[in-house]
Amino acid sequence: MPDKILNLFKIKVLSEVCKTNSYRIASKNLYITPSAVSKIIKSLEAEWNLQLVQSTGNSIKVTTQAKQLSGLASNLLQANNEFVDQLFLLNGRNNTAVLQIGSGGSHSKIIMNKLLEFFERSFPKLEYDMVTNNSAEILNFVEKGELDCGIVSGIVPDHVDKELIYNDSISLYAYHKHPLASATISLKEITYPICLREKGSSTRVYVEQFLFEHHIHLQNTKQTGKNDELTDHLCKTQDALQFISDFYYRNSNWNKEYVKIQCREVLIPISVYFITRKNFPFLKLKKHMRSNAFQEEILAT
Structure with missing residues (x-):
């Protein structure tokens, strides 16, 4: 079975769409845009050769096949959480393989979609968790080391490692x-x-x-x-x-x-920044965020 069929974030998106019967509500719960939700559902349909969603004018309806997968998707996500929790206990330390990302406010929603696309291309086996809050709270979590990185808008203190994304x-x-x-x-x-x-x-x-x-x-x-x-x-x-x-x-x-x-x-x-904790290990990601190509891609959206 191909690894990509078990992409947990995509399965999480499917589960949320099945719960809400709405791209818009699912996107708000996952803090990505409705178009990103639609894109992920279409990619799953192509990968699995199944129709998961039917469009009905301005709304959607999940198919019977999607409903059959929904319960299994929830079980899979729960099993993953239990597996990680058990791994923590066995290791006796934090699992550094999971990247903790923070997304703050409406400004960063669009940027986060681009960031997740880059993760899937450049770090296909990287697991990540996303925390959403306002920019002040995300900044606070990164400063404390509780999050590895985040996208925030507003004033960022000089002592915080940051990359300007756009003004x-x-x-x-x-x-x-x-x-x-x-x-x-x-x-x-x-x-x-x-x-x-x-x-x-x-x-x-x-x-x-x-x-x-x-x-x-x-x-x-x-x-x-x-x-x-x-x-x-x-x-x-x-x-x-x-x-x-x-x-x-x-x-x-x-x-x-x-x-x-x-x-x-x-x-x-108001400015939007990519911020990282001290000793942030993913230098390739930082380099990508400061690149002119990425910033031009963002401003072109």
Whole structure:
């Protein structure tokens, strides 16, 4: 049996799709994009010569064959966890063969897809676990050595080993039918609700810093955190607005129905970095992340 048929990450994707019957929800749970989920499912269909998913307009439906595999996939993932736990006990030490990766915030979701593709090409036998949180928490875990590496946005202290991936900007966006959709306005004049991410997210930190430095007080805010469904609902029913990074907007579903609001004074730059713990062993990976070819590939997405 070919090794690739037991690619545990792909099986994890299949299991999540079977649980949720949705590429979008599965992608959020795995912290990759819906297109990446779709690509992995199609690759499994090609490898196994089975139809796993049927498209039904804007939704999907897993096939009977996929459902039959779903329970076995869950058992396989559980068996892998138990195997690793037992290996830890037998070794009496941490298993350094598993790379611990952190993904922080919406900025890094697109980058993480590219990173996982590179892993599969360059380190086909490398096992990895992915932890998702906001950038501040991922940075903290890497500093403590609890994670090997991560992708974060925002300010990274000088003592942390980092590679700049790209420079981005945060802008204000609204549903395309919003009364301000074609207007140019000052942020100080906006009375519509403005949705804010959770505390600790780099987007919110940079927005709040910008507001403080420019002595701007938002008249009406909504704390929607990571709940994109609630944000979307408020934007469509209450003419709310939201701050999003431009790169993430271009590479997410937000660009289908949302437009950038022209605010005269809003210019909020933010940088995205690949960070590593001390004595990070995968020098080939670090070299790849700093290469012009990789950065050009990211900016072209």
